[in-house]
Amino acid sequence: MKNLIMFSLTLEPNHYDFIKDIGYVPVGLGDKHFNNEFFSDKTGLNISQKNKNYGEYTFHYWIWKNYLNELDNKWIGFCQYRKFWSTKKNANKSVTFNTIKDKILKQIPSELESYESILVEPMFVNNWKTMKFIKKGLKIFIQKPLLLFDKRKRNLNFHFDLMHGKNNLNKAIDLLGESNKYDFKNFVNKKVSFNPQNMFICKSNIILKKYYDDLFPWLEKCEKIFGFENLKGYGKIRIYGFLAERFMSYWFQKNTNYTTMPILFHDIRNDIR
Numbered sequence: 001m002k003n004l005i006m007f008s009l010t011l012e013p014n015h016y017d018f019i020k021d022i023g024y025v026p027v028g029l030g031d032k033h034f035n036n037e038f039f040s041d042k043t044g045l046n047i048s049q050k051n052k053n054y055g056e057y058t059f060h061y062w063i064w065k066n067y068l069n070e071l072d073n074k075w076i077g078f079c080q081y082r083k084f085w086s087t088k089k090n091a092n093k094s095v096t097f098n099t100i101k102d103k104i105l106k107q108i109p110s111e112l113e114s115y116e117s118i119l120v121e122p123m124f125v126n127n128w129k130t131m132k133f134i135k136k137g138l139k140i141f142i143q144k145p146l147l148l149f150d151k152r153k154r155n156l157n158f159h160f161d162l163m164h165g166k167n168n169l170n171k172a173i174d175l176l177g178e179s180n181k182y183d184f185k186n187f188v189n190k191k192v193s194f195n196p197q198n199m200f201i202c203k204s205n206i207i208l209k210k211y212y213d214d215l216f217p218w219l220e221k222c223e224k225i226f227g228f229e230n231l232k233g234y235g236k237i238r239i240y241g242f243l244a245e246r247f248m249s250y251w252f253q254k255n256t257n258y259t260t261m262p263i264l265f266h267d268i269r270n271d272i273r
Contacts, residue, residue: 002023002074002106002107003074003075003107003108004074004075004076004077004105004106004107004108004201005025005071005074005075005076005077006023006024006025006077006078006079006085006105006201007024007025007027007039007059007076007077007078007079008022008024008025008026008027008079008080008081009027009029009056009059009078009079009080009081010026010027010028010029010080010081011028011029011030011032011081012032012081012269012272013028013032013033013034013035013038014272014273015081015268015272016034016035016037016038018268018272020037021101022101022104022106023106024079025039026038026039027039027040027041027059028040029041029048029051029056029058029059030051039059040062041058041059041061041062043062043066044062044065044066045062045065045066046058046061046062046065046066047061048062050228050240052237052238053228053231053237053238053239053240053241054219054238054240054241054244055198055238055240055241056078056080056198056241057198057215057219057240057241057244060078060212060215061212061216063208063212064209064212064213064216068205068208068209068212069205071205071208072204072205073204075108075201075202075203076201076202076203076204076205076208077105077118077199077200077201077202078198078199078200078201079104079199079263080197080199081267081268081269082265082266082267082268082269083197083199083263083264083265084100084103084104084105084263084264084266085104085105085118085199085201085261085262085263086103086104086105086261086262086263086264087103087104087105088103088262089262090262091103091262091264092264092265092266095264095265095266096266097266097268097270097271100264100266100268103264104264105261108201112259114257115203115256115257115258115259116202116203116204116207116256116257116258117200117201117202117203117207117252117256117257117258117259118200118201118202118258118259118260118261119195119199119200119248119249119252119253119258119259119260119261120195120196120197120199120200120260120261120262120263121195121260121261121262121263122193122194122195122196122260123193123194123195123196124192124193125154125155125156125158125159125192125193125194126154126155126159126192154192155188155189155190155191155192156169156187156188156189156191156192156193156194156246157169157170157188157189160188160242160246163235163242164235164236164239164242165235165236165239168226168236168239169188169243169246170185171225172218172222172225172226172243173185173188175218175221175222175225176218177214177218180214180218180250180251183250183254184247184250187249187250187253187254188246188250194245194246194249194250195248195249195252195253195260196245197245197263198241198244198245198248199263200248200252201261202252202256207255207256210255211248211251211252211255214247214251215244215247215248215251218247219240219243219244222239222240222243223240226239226240
């Protein structure tokens with residue numbers, strides 16, 4: 001018996017047959033017209049109009065408000081039209097459209113049943129070459145020259161400043177409730193890696209609800225600081241998705257018994273036209 005429901009998010013209506021063929025659940029996001037067989041973020045209680053800023057989290061919001069009770073007794077996972085969970089490491093080396101179906105995750109292996117969540121293998125933010133860091137944030141290095149020489153100080157907070165606006169992460173964290181504020185602040189100031197891509201798998205809708213109950217009220221508060229109209233550049237336009245990405249790593253690491261799994265990158269838009 002299949003123990004996993006995997007939502008596969010896409011921006012393209014013509015991906016339906018592929019997603020169904022691999023046994024995943026098609027989710028259509030964005031402005032294009034999707035048939036009624038797709039799940040959508042536009043029905044019921046929703047924030048679909050914020051998709052440009054929230055990314056895949058407009059669908060997570062839809063689940064939170066409309067579909068949580070339907071997700072019982074199975075692992076619940078999320079992937080994207082160009083990023084898929086892999087059964088093997090280094091799958092990117094040989095993946096093609098013809099082989100991808102055999103390389104992606106279809107079932108949670110029995111040896112992982114003791115875990116409560118699965119996250120993407122960590123990405124280390126302190127391993128860029130120094131010149132790349134300087135090009136992204138010269139002013140930050142002028143203010144804190146030790147960052148040039150000590151990789152340990154290039155933490156998640158520093159990386160967010162560099163990519164998504166100086167001090168924006170700190171401003172957002174200050175809006176969290178006491179149960180998360182200090183722990184999350186400690187996390188971003190000490191960690192030099194996080195679990196990227198806004199992809200995760202969790203074991204129950206109970207865990208998922210707890211995560212959403214912490215996440216979405218916080219993002220709503222963040223809207224009062226950052227708004228929508230004056231966000232310029234991809235790193236700031238999609239700031240709510242990037243805040244959620246960092247919070248996701250922290251939250252699942254803190255609140256669940258987790259493990260990690262590799263993902264493979266293959267944009268099926270290049271194959272299905």
